[in-house]
Amino acid sequence: MQAFPLRLLPGDDLRGAIETALxxxxxxxxxxxxxxLSVVRLRFAGRPQxxxxxxxxxxxxxxxxxxxxxxxxxxxxxDADGLVLGGHVAPGCIVRTTAELLAATLPGHAFTRxxxxxxxxxxxAIRAR
Numbered sequence: 001m002q003a004f005p006l007r008l009l010p011g012d013d014l015r016g017a018i019e020t021a022l023x024x025x026x027x028x029x030x031x032x033x034x035x036x037l038s039v040v041r042l043r044f045a046g047r048p049q050x051x052x053x054x055x056x057x058x059x060x061x062x063x064x065x066x067x068x069x070x071x072x073x074x075x076x077x078x079d080a081d082g083l084v085l086g087g088h089v090a091p092g093c094i095v096r097t098t099a100e101l102l103a104a105t106l107p108g109h110a111f112t113r114x115x116x117x118x119x120x121x122x123x124x125a126i127r128a129r
Contacts, residue, residue, distance in 0.1 A: 001104045004028070008035070008099035014062075015071055015091050018101065022066045026129065027109040030073060033062040035099030040077050042087035050090035056080050059099060062089065065124055066103070067111035072124065 008017045014037065022028045037057040043050040057077040064073035075093075076086035110129050113122035 001106055004103040004105055006099075006101040006103060008095045008101070010095055010097055012095040012099070013091060014093040014095060014099060015073060015089050017095075017099075018066065018073070018103070019071050022071075022103060022105070025066065025105045026068065027106040027111040027126070028066040029104050029106070030062055030064050030066065030071075031102045031104055033059055033099055033101035035059045035101075036096040037077060037093050037099075038096040039092060039094040040085070041090035041092040042075065042077075042085060043090050044087045050088075050092075052092070053079070053085070056096065060084065061086075062101065064089070065111060067113060067124070069111075069113040069122070072113075 006021050040053040040057050041050040057079055060076040062075040073089035075089045078084045108129055110127045112125045114125045116123040
């Protein structure tokens with residue numbers, strides 16, 4: 001495993017910047033992150049579409065896998081009143097001041113997303129290289 005620290009800048013799309021930074025990696029994970037967002041887009045459990053929230057939000061946690069097929073990230077955020085929301089990170093989460101992330105690449109592995117008949121979703125498939 002090789003550590004890969006990232007700092008995202010104001011205006012960056014959180015998910016897009018992570019996918020861009022880890023492009024070309026066959027297998028990676030976002031291990032943790034903190035920062036702030038001005039736009040939060042989360043898809044909650046069992047819902048087909050993401051909900052959008054605007055304001056000052058703090059990233060409390062973010063983690064997930066990244067493959068050539070894209071990212072599968074979950075995040076918890078808090079608003080200015082301390083209300084915590086969490087769910088699947090959708091495109092369009094916009095960095096307010098910074099996002100500081102620690103990712104790790106797994107050089108001996110390759111990740112893909114493949115349809116799983118048991119769940120009905122494209123799920124992580126892990127292969128040794």
